[in-house]
Amino acid sequence: MGLKGRAAITGVADYKNVRNYTGKRKFFLEQWAELTQMALADAGLSKHDVDGLCCAAIPESTMFAPATIAEYLGLQVNFAETVDLGGASSVSMIWRAAAAIEMGICEAVVCAAPGLPIPSNPNPLPKDPSRVYGSTSAKWGSPQAEYDVPYGNVAQNAGYALIAQRYAATYGYDERALAKIAVDQRTNAQGNPKAVFFGEPITIDDVLQSKMIADPLHILEIVMPCAGGSAVVVVSERLAKKCQHRPVYVTGFGERLTTRSVTYADDMTVSPVGPAAASAFAMSGKKPKDVDVLEAYDCYTITVLLTIEDSGFCHKGEGITFVKENGLTFNGSFPVNTHGGQLGAGQAAGMAGGMSQPVEGVRQIMGRANGRQVDNCNAALITGTGGIMSEQSAIILEGA
Amino acid sequence: MVSIRPLPIPTPNSEPFWNGLANHQVNLQQCNDCRAWVFYPRSHCNGCLSPNLTWRKVAGNGTLYTYTVARRPTAPQFIDETPQLIAVVELNEGVRLNSVMVNVLPEALFIGMPVKPVFHQQDSATLLYFEPA
Numbered sequence: 299m300g301l302k303g304r305a306a307i308t309g310v311a312d313y314k315n316v317r318n319y320t321g322k323r324k325f326f327l328e329q330w331a332e333l334t335q336m337a338l339a340d341a342g343l344s345k346h347d348v349d350g351l352c353c354a355a356i357p358e359s360t361m362f363a364p365a366t367i368a369e370y371l372g373l374q375v376n377f378a379e380t381v382d383l384g385g386a387s388s389v390s391m392i393w394r395a396a397a398a399i400e401m402g403i404c405e406a407v408v409c410a411a412p413g414l415p416i417p418s419n420p421n422p423l424p425k426d427p428s429r430v431y432g433s434t435s436a437k438w439g440s441p442q443a444e445y446d447v448p449y450g451n452v453a454q455n456a457g458y459a460l461i462a463q464r465y466a467a468t469y470g471y472d473e474r475a476l477a478k479i480a481v482d483q484r485t486n487a488q489g490n491p492k493a494v495f496f497g498e499p500i501t502i503d504d505v506l507q508s509k510m511i512a513d514p515l516h517i518l519e520i521v522m523p524c525a526g527g528s529a530v531v532v533v534s535e536r537l538a539k540k541c542q543h544r545p546v547y548v549t550g551f552g553e554r555l556t557t558r559s560v561t562y563a564d565d566m567t568v569s570p571v572g573p574a575a576a577s578a579f580a581m582s583g584k585k586p587k588d589v590d591v592l593e594a595y596d597c598y599t600i601t602v603l604l605t606i607e608d609s610g611f612c613h614k615g616e617g618i619t620f621v622k623e624n625g626l627t628f629n630g631s632f633p634v635n636t637h638g639g640q641l642g643a644g645q646a647a648g649m650a651g652g653m654s655q656p657v658e659g660v661r662q663i664m665g666r667a668n669g670r671q672v673d674n675c676n677a678a679l680i681t682g683t684g685g686i687m688s689e690q691s692a693i694i695l696e697g698a
Numbered sequence: 699m700v701s702i703r704p705l706p707i708p709t710p711n712s713e714p715f716w717n718g719l720a721n722h723q724v725n726l727q728q729c730n731d732c733r734a735w736v737f738y739p740r741s742h743c744n745g746c747l748s749p750n751l752t753w754r755k756v757a758g759n760g761t762l763y764t765y766t767v768a769r770r771p772t773a774p775q776f777i778d779e780t781p782q783l784i785a786v787v788e789l790n791e792g793v794r795l796n797s798v799m800v801n802v803l804p805e806a807l808f809i810g811m812p813v814k815p816v817f818h819q820q821d822s823a824t825l826l827y828f829e830p831a
Contacts, residue, residue: 430773438709439709443704444707444738445738445796448704448705448820448825449796451784452772452773453772455768456772456784459766461764467764509769509770511770512769513767561786566764
């Protein structure tokens with residue numbers, strides 16, 4: 299079933315993450331052009347090789363995003379997809395690209411996630427009242443508008459806090475272990491000059507003394523929004539052979555969606571990443587012990603803990619012990635989010651935060667993660683998380 | 699006040715639920731075919747997709763499935779209500795819903811706490827809050 303591992307990522311590109319961006323503002327179409335040009339140059343390919351694209355929504359056009367991007371870049375494609383899976387979008391773009399390539403309908407697919415600020419509109423439109431709660435829909439007829447928003451359960455912090463509290467009551471909790479996730483990832487960010495927290499290591503006490511946002515989540519356990527953006531190029535085996543770097547094959551994937559609001563999850567302490575990762579492992583013939591690095595979507599520390607457990611790196615309920623017994627740094631016994639993750643490197647706007655994990659997995663396997671390189675890195679599990687831990691995707695990447 | 703509190707706007711499907719709260723009673727849908735209780739209100743059962751749902755009055759009692767004490771407002775519209783005691787309650791019928799805990803100190807809350815309904819008037823709407831049973 300599934301992929302044969304005949305599509306590879308051969309080029310990546312990303313902007314430096316910046317908290318207070320003062321550079322030139324660019325439309326998403328401009329960022330698409332720039333990131334594509336950079337990623338193709340990295341892959342040693344030209345624009346004329348590209349015959350597919352995967353995107354998320356772009357602010358310039360609420361419909362027809364792929365055609366608008368193709369037109370702007372001057373592309374003609376056999377495969378185009380807008381992926382609407384929140385933080386899971388980037389990982390899901392990559393497996394869709396790999397599947398389309400293996401089916402033989404295209405040979406080079408660009409997947410990009412811009413996240414720099416766009417220019418200020420000289421004729422600003424009135425703020426859309428249905429978007430006042432961010433990703434929580436306030437539109438009439440939306441279950442969120444009717445049953446989440448009036449009770450204040452909006453945006454992400456409360457939802458993940460509810461998950462963490464239920465986890466604590468079910469399996470026990472150690473706030474120092476959760477804080478260690480943020481600390482180890484911040485240590486990794488010290489090897490990544492593109493991270494917003496480059497040059498700013500932290501300690502467990504720093505995390506525990508930081509402001510409590512929603513019990514039990516401290517502000518240093520929550521991602522820092524920033525400007526950024528990144529892209530990858532996924533190509534056929536034929537084009538991969540022309541690549542100037544070690545090709546990184548997509549050998550397995552999985553995807554699982556359950557609810558929009560985590561309130562209605564069967565068990566709030568269990569992430570749908572379980573079936574997604576199990577599918578990815580089965581397809582690739584790998585087991586959790588076979589991967590050298592985990593690049594896990596990390597909007598919160600609890601997300602990383604549950605991803606470690608439910609992906610099968612330890613038994614359910616034993617994640618806290620696992621985190622305490624393992625170093626999660628790039629030179630530790632279980633490297634996680636070696637670029638710092640979104641907790642340490644920042645969460646670029648749009649859907650770009652979730653593209654940072656596959657880009658880092660590729661750099662590790664290519665052996666290009668200067669300053670944070672994992673020794674003998676040949677295989678990685680990459681996860682994406684959207685909704686409130688309710689949309690999950692996973693891919694296995696392997697070096698040729 | 700920076701903004702007004704958001705209120706639910708009932709749909710044709712959900713009117714019996716919100717009208718029930720206005721009359722201080724909890725109405726839930728039950729599936730005539732698979733007997734599942736359904737929340738939130740729907741056109742079809744989310745257990746078996748049957749369209750044969752019947753509204754029934756229930757006691758509204760349950761337990762606290764999880765909660766958080768939001769010390770920063772989750773949105774500017776809730777700035778006057780911090781800390782917000784955001785709760786997920788599991789009714790005795792088995793369905794879960796978002797709510798707010800009232801008449802209790804944050805430090806007294808615990809998961810598994812028995813709770814009972816409070817019909818909270820918020821401007822023109824009645825919301826289903828809970829307090830310790």
